Amino acid sequence: xxxxxxxxxxxxxxxxxxxxxxxxxxxxxxxxxxxxxxxxxxxxxxxxxxxxxxxxxxxxxxxxxxxxxxxxxxxxxxxxxxxxxxxxxxxxxxxxxxxxxxxxxxxxxxxxxxxxxxxxxxxxxxxxxxxxxxxxxxxxxxxxxxxxxxxxxxxxxxxxxxxxxxxxxxxxxxxxxxxxxxxxxxxxxxxxxxxxxxxxxxxxxxxxxxxxxxxxxxxxxxxxxxxxx
Numbered sequence: 001x002x003x004x005x006x007x008x009x010x011x012x013x014x015x016x017x018x019x020x021x022x023x024x025x026x027x028x029x030x031x032x033x034x035x036x037x038x039x040x041x042x043x044x045x046x047x048x049x050x051x052x053x054x055x056x057x058x059x060x061x062x063x064x065x066x067x068x069x070x071x072x073x074x075x076x077x078x079x080x081x082x083x084x085x086x087x088x089x090x091x092x093x094x095x096x097x098x099x100x101x102x103x104x105x106x107x108x109x110x111x112x113x114x115x116x117x118x119x120x121x122x123x124x125x126x127x128x129x130x131x132x133x134x135x136x137x138x139x140x141x142x143x144x145x146x147x148x149x150x151x152x153x154x155x156x157x158x159x160x161x162x163x164x165x166x167x168x169x170x171x172x173x174x175x176x177x178x179x180x181x182x183x184x185x186x187x188x189x190x191x192x193x194x195x196x197x198x199x200x201x202x203x204x205x206x207x208x209x210x211x212x213x214x215x216x217x218x219x220x221x222x223x224x225x226x227x228x229x
Contacts, residue, residue: 013200014058018175020160020168024052027155031056034094034126035063041121042152045130050196051157053130054098060128061096070094076102083112090119093126100131101138110142117148165194169203176207180217187219191228202226 016035021028033039045053057072064070069092076099078085089095095116103109117127131138134154140146160168166185173180180203188199209225210217222228 013172013175014055014062016059016063018172019052019055019059020164020171022160022164022167023158024155027056027157030153030155031060031128032063034128035060037064037068037093037126039153040124040126042117042149043126043128044135044149044152044154045128045157046132046134046154047157048132048159050198051159052196053132053157054197056155056157057096057098057128057130061094064094064126068093070096072096073098075099079103079109083108086112086116089116090123090125093120093123094128095120095125096128096130098130100129101133104131104138105141107141110140110145114142114145114148117145160196162189162194165189165196165199168196169199172200172203173207176204178207178210178217184217184219184222187222 016028016032019028027045030039030043031045034043045056047053054074061070061072071089071092071094073085073089073096075097079102097113103113113127119125120127129149134156135146135149138146166182166189169185169188170180170182188202192198192202206217206222206225210221213221215221
């Protein structure tokens with residue numbers, strides 16, 4: 001895998017195999033094509049919080065980096081550094097920008113992003129962007145850039161329902177090499193906000209604790225690890 005610019009490292013779980021398609025199968029298939037280099041130009045991933053935008057964006061970058069120069073950039077973290085962080089990105093062949101809402105409406109950023117998109121298009125590269133709203137609902141400072149984003153592929157993700165969340169947790173557990181009992185996943189859903197990012201984080205913490213203690217992920221063990229009565 002090519003080294004990612006700016007030291008942005010992706011988690012091992014940021015792969016297509018751990019993404020539960022559910023009602024987002026069409027978006028997943030398009031994302032795979034982008035990662036394989038079959039789709040160039042702009043792709044926009046949108047949807048509510050915890051619908052899988054970051055997961056899909058990172059999975060595209062992870063797979064693309066196996067054969068091309070690719071980079072993942074979380075804009076909410078990088079925006080305070082200034083628009084100069086975009087310099088050098090045209091040398092990549094697949095650029096994944098997360099949290100575009102952090103810079104949308106700022107003319108200097110939109111001008112730089114528009115220039116990046118045009119340079120990538122000229123060399124057959126891909127610019128994949130993610131934000132909660134679709135491009136048509138953003139108040140752009142540079143309408144031409146917004147129009148180009150809207151003219152590309154727009155992937156609208158749908159949040160998982162309760163049953164699908166359980167399937168996603170069990171899939172993540174299997175990929176980490178353990179089984180998550182159904183009653184345990186249901187208990188996690190009832191006890192914590194049904195936010196997949198939070199639930200995935202809890203699952204990772206519990207997996208590490210169970211390995212250290214050599215115990216199964218039962219509800220009593222989870223209560224003990226998390227300090228719950």
